[in-house]
Amino acid sequence: MAALAIVASLLDTDAIAPESKRTGQMTMAEARTSNAKVPIVATARVSAAPYRFRGGPAERAQAVDCLATAALYEVGDDPRGQRAVIQVVLNRSRAPGFPRTICGVVYQGFDRTTGCQFSFTCDGSVKRRTRHYGWAAARRIAKGALAGRVFAGVGRATHYHADWMVPYWRDTMTKVAKVGPHLFYVRAA
Numbered sequence: 001m002a003a004l005a006i007v008a009s010l011l012d013t014d015a016i017a018p019e020s021k022r023t024g025q026m027t028m029a030e031a032r033t034s035n036a037k038v039p040i041v042a043t044a045r046v047s048a049a050p051y052r053f054r055g056g057p058a059e060r061a062q063a064v065d066c067l068a069t070a071a072l073y074e075v076g077d078d079p080r081g082q083r084a085v086i087q088v089v090l091n092r093s094r095a096p097g098f099p100r101t102i103c104g105v106v107y108q109g110f111d112r113t114t115g116c117q118f119s120f121t122c123d124g125s126v127k128r129r130t131r132h133y134g135w136a137a138a139r140r141i142a143k144g145a146l147a148g149r150v151f152a153g154v155g156r157a158t159h160y161h162a163d164w165m166v167p168y169w170r171d172t173m174t175k176v177a178k179v180g181p182h183l184f185y186v187r188a189a
Contacts, residue, residue, distance in 0.1 A: 026165075026166055028164040032163050032164055034166055035170075035183055036163075038170070038171075038175050038183075039175065041175060041176060042176070044155075044174045044176050044186055044189070045154070045155035045156075045157075045176035045177060046155050046186075047150065047152055047155055047156075048090070048091055048150050048151075048152075048155060048156045049150070050148035050149070050150055051090045051093075051145060051146060051148060051150075053146045053147075062103060063101075063102040063103065063142070063146060064139055064143055064146065065139075065142075066102050066103040066106045067086050067089055067106070067142035067145065067146070068135060068139045068141075069106065069120075070085055070086070070089055070106045070118055070120075071085045071086050071138045071141065072134055072135065072138050073125060074118060074120070075180065075182065077133070077134035077137065077138075078180055079137065079141065080153070080179055081179055081180045081182060082137075082138055082141050083141055083153070084153060084154045084157075084160070084177075084179040084182065084184065085160070085182075086142055086145045086151065087150065087151040087153075087154050087157070088154065088157055088158060088160055089102060089105050089106060090102070091154075091157060091158050092105045092117075093105050095156075105117065106118055106121065109121070110122050153177055154176065154177045154179065154184040155176055155177070155184075155186065156186055157177060157184035157185055157186055158185070158186065159185040159186075160182050160184045161182065162181050162182055162183075163178075163181045163182065163183055164181070170185070172188060173185035173186065173188055174186050174187070174188050174189070
């Protein structure tokens with residue numbers, strides 16, 4: 001009987017140390033629970049300055065398309081989420097360590113299967129571009145952002161992720177906002 005109890009305890013996954021469970025993938029529910037425990041630090045959400053686009057009409061049109069594409073692929077047709085994603089792209093274009101152009105930010109790392117900044121650029125999604133009724137609205141939001149309209153809800157955030165995942169970098173950043181199911185971060189001071 002004692003041998004049976006020992007074998008049962010060896011097979012009991014709840015008896016595994018939490019650290020060893022962490023080495024595997026979290027479920028969506030576990031990730032949401034983990035992310036909810038990280039507080040939003042509103043005082044770290046500093047307002048972003050209005051973006052000043054420098055470039056001609058062709059460059060502006062390309063930037064609008066890059067912003068609209070990122071917004072649609074990342075958050076769908078949610079206007080508030082689109083504004084947040086577009087603000088992150090603009091913030092990155094002004095932050096150290098990122099490309100200086102909008103399209104450069106959106107497609108950074110697109111040629112790698114891992115390490116891209118926006119998953120749609122390296123997971124094949126962008127190749128399956130379909131007709132979407134949200135393009136016109138996303139382009140309007142992008143044009144407004146390039147004209148200086150700021151989405152204050154995320155401040156100067158340069159990183160975000162969906163609440164159902166926990167990226168490796170999360171604990172090195174400061175969470176400053178939640179927009180829909182997305183969590184936004186600034187670099188820790």
